[in-house]
Amino acid sequence: MTILGVRGLTKRFGGNEVLRGIDLDVEKGERIAVLGASGSGKSTLLRCLNFMEMPDAGTVALDGRVVGRREAELVQVRQRVGMVFQQFNLFPHMTALGNVMEGLRTVRRMGRAEAAARAEQELARVGLADKAGHYPAHLSGGQKQRVAIARALAMDPELLLFDEPTSALDPELVGEVLGVIRSLAEEGRTMLLVTHELGFAYHVATRVLFLADGTIHEQGSPDEVLKHPRRERTQAFLARHKEFSL
Amino acid sequence: MHQWDFSSVLDNTDALAAGAVGTLRIFAICLVAGLGLGLPVGLCRYSRRRLFYWPSTAFVEFFRNTPVLVQIIWFYFALPILVPFSISPLAAASLGISLNSAAFSAEIYRAGIQSIDRGQWDGARALGMTWLQAMRRIILPQALKRMTPALTNRAIEIFKMSTLASAVAYVELLQQAKLIASLNFNPIEAYTAVAVIFFVFLWPLVQLTY
């Protein structure tokens, strides 16, 4: 079943057209890797899908229903579409547990005990049950990102958006975060993943999108796009990432 | 409903003009004296020599942590007892406001100088400059640029503090407003007019700090 239907998505920043009419259907259980050079619009695409940026034209439909512009509706959409940021964006004045609980308490209006129990579950799932009482300032980058993932998971999203989740991490910490994302993939979660980790994308994604100049330049299975790219720009992009080996 | 009538104020424009002159006079005196004195005091505060550091620190702490009005009153009522000459309202108010401003601006100077990278000192000293030469030619010119917003703020504060001189009956704008109000029984128009005058004077300066 199609969770997300995107038609003609267009976004401009000033005079610059960053997304030029994107069409995309995301089926349940799909894991889509979004690749592209910087400035190709990958982050903007993700941010339009949960309306963190407002599209200038085009429609986004969640479970078949086109999403309108009213803030009340957007707030609902964001509860169903989770996002993990490159810069983690954890709330520094709350503990790890507090961060994960926050959506449940303030947005879902869950009781404290229930929210705490659920939050502990999610933290355990990402392997940080023992860090529940720690503040973000005392966590490593990899731990922070895992807490951020737990925070998104706590809202039971139908779709997860990862915006370059490991780009801000030291190399030795990348693995623990990718490990968590892989386990989520194995559970069958639907996700869109903007990343530069091409090896990870190859092994985990069910479909790969290559963005250039604000359009989907090429798409297909990981084998098709990453091993046998048909179009020149895709080939050029992959050639630049020579460390990519299968 | 009160009937606003500014005619009584307009009839007294010469009194207001005298007040404006008084305000500008005390502002000029305190601006120069305050910001001027603040620089050497600030340099002493920056110095690591105890001979300079402790007296300047005592000065700054005392004049920052006592209200200006108390200082003005002290200079007007208390100082004359200790000295063989009389202290005019202008002198008392100027002393209070200037010393207060010197203390505040000393800290602005000190912070500005401290914000200049150590490497600048190294470069200057390596050329054989004395402390004073380095300060004058290299450090201060860079620091002054950074201190302009804070110093402009200080100037604005000094301008506003001029009204405190009315407490010792110095002829400035607020004092004249009191006079006009008591003679014409129109405090609303009198004080509103003076508030507007101050606003018009200060608005451009305040905009500069944004």
Next chain:
Amino acid sequence: MAYQWDFTPVFANADLLAQGLVNTLKVTGVSLSCGLALGLGLALLRLSRWRLASWPAGFVIEVFRTTPPLVQLFWFFFALPLVAGIEMTPFMAAIVTFSIQSAAFFAEVFRAGIVSVERGQWDAARAIGMTHGQALRRIVLPQAVKRMIPAFMERAIELMKTTTLVATIAYADLLFAANEIAQKTFRPLETFTVAALIYFVVITAFSLMARRLERRLSVSGESTVH
């Protein structure tokens, strides 16, 4: 002939001085609390997207920052009763003046503090489905307030000094009490020196507390706004 210092008449009136100090602290405390609440309201109005809200708020802030406090005090004490037809005691005039004045200052501090919270925090809050109001209340404001504490303390200490202005409208604060005693005892030198010293001690004490608080805050890794 050297002047003979004699502090005994001053100490004989210590109770008057004490009462004056209490009144000074009273005016400071009440004005500070009102100013804080009012200042937050003004800041939120100022940040609002509706010009009907942000423009008047901006006007109030500008007027109260660009006119001298003493002029404001005189206006509220002498002019307002005639405009509004109400009775104004010196205490009321003082509270109204200093509350609004503090509010104008605090509004700018609040605004700077809120704006200083990085955009990623707003993003994360909205991404889990918070409304603007929830994000402000739960995520942004708590972080902003912590950064603003030094500026608040600075302002509180300034306010304690500014309240001496009430002596000019005959409110019995410490300066007014000192003036009364000086006139009674014909000892202005000793009286005003003692008054100045009392102010110095009290304000320095608060100042040291504020600096300690600021040091503790910066140790915990939070940047501050001034």
